[in-house]
Each structure stands twice: as C-alpha cells, then as structure tokens.
Amino acid sequence: MRLIQRFATGLCLSLFVWHAIADDTPAYITPVSVAELGEQGFDGVILDVRTPEEFAQAHIPNALNVPHPLLTNHLATLGKTDTPLLIYCRSGRRARIAMDQLHDLGFRKLYHLSGDMQAWQAYSKP
Incomplete structure (x- = not known):
C-alpha cells in the first residue's frame, strides 16, 4: 500500500512539474494554430527563422526567411515595431x-505558429 502511495505522489508531482515547464510561453506571445493560418491567412509578416537550406526545402507561402542569428541585421525588412509578426x-x-x-x-x-513547420507540413499534406 505504501508503494502505491509513493508512486501516486511521485506521479502527481511529476505532472505538476511538467505542466509548469510546458506552459512557459510568455504572455506577449500569441499562439496561432496551423488551421487558423491555413483558413484565415495572416495580416502581417510571416517570419521563418530557419536556415536558408531548410527554407528552400519547404516553407509557408509568402514567408520571409531571416535566420534567427541574423535577425538584428534585417530589422528594416520586418517593418515597424507595431507590425504583426508570425x-x-x-x-x-x-x-x-x-x-x-x-x-x-x-x-x-x-x-x-503552434507546432511550427512540423505541424504546418502535417496540416498541408493531402
């Protein structure tokens, strides 16, 4: 009986810690699902921060490719700070x-984009 109680306690603690870690998205980031993007589009800049090689293999239509290490070099291409960026x-x-x-x-x-490119590719396959 004691073993079951320890297991249950450990499981509850693990779930609590996992939830705290998994939900660490700051409030300033708004998630967008692939279904929303696929059905409604996006009124702003779609920014792909992968490498040019990854971008060449597949990307979301109309996305702008700026690898994340080069982001500060391309701020002018992103527009003003009030421009919506996906x-x-x-x-x-x-x-x-x-x-x-x-x-x-x-x-x-x-x-x-919730699930990023992996989710987009799964969503857009026929």
Whole structure:
C-alpha cells in the first residue's frame, strides 16, 4: 500500500512539474494554430527563422526567411515595431529565441505558429 502511495505522489508531482515547464510561453506571445493560418491567412509578416537550406526545402507561402542569428541585421525588412509578426522554425526553439529577441527590441505583436513547420507540413499534406 505504501508503494502505491509513493508512486501516486511521485506521479502527481511529476505532472505538476511538467505542466509548469510546458506552459512557459510568455504572455506577449500569441499562439496561432496551423488551421487558423491555413483558413484565415495572416495580416502581417510571416517570419521563418530557419536556415536558408531548410527554407528552400519547404516553407509557408509568402514567408520571409531571416535566420534567427541574423535577425538584428534585417530589422528594416520586418517593418515597424507595431507590425504583426508570425514566427516559426522547425520545432519551436529558434522561434522562441527570435521572439524573445524581437520583444526586447520593442516588437509587441508577436505570434507563434503552434507546432511550427512540423505541424504546418502535417496540416498541408493531402
């Protein structure tokens, strides 16, 4: 019985910690689902922060490719700080770095494609 209680306690604690870690998206980032993007489009700049090689293999139509390490060199191409920016990469890590960087530079209308390119490719396959 004691083993079951310890297991249950450990499981609850693990779920609590996982939820706290998984939900660490800052309030200044608005998630956008692939279905929303596919059906409604996006009124702003769609920014792909992957490498040019990854971009050449596949990308969202009308996306602008600026690899995240070069972001500060291309601020003029993004528009003013009130321009809505939908940012994605392959899995989310580079997009998050870019969004944090852009927020620090004064951009406030930041959107993240939920699931990034992996989700877009799964959504757009017939």
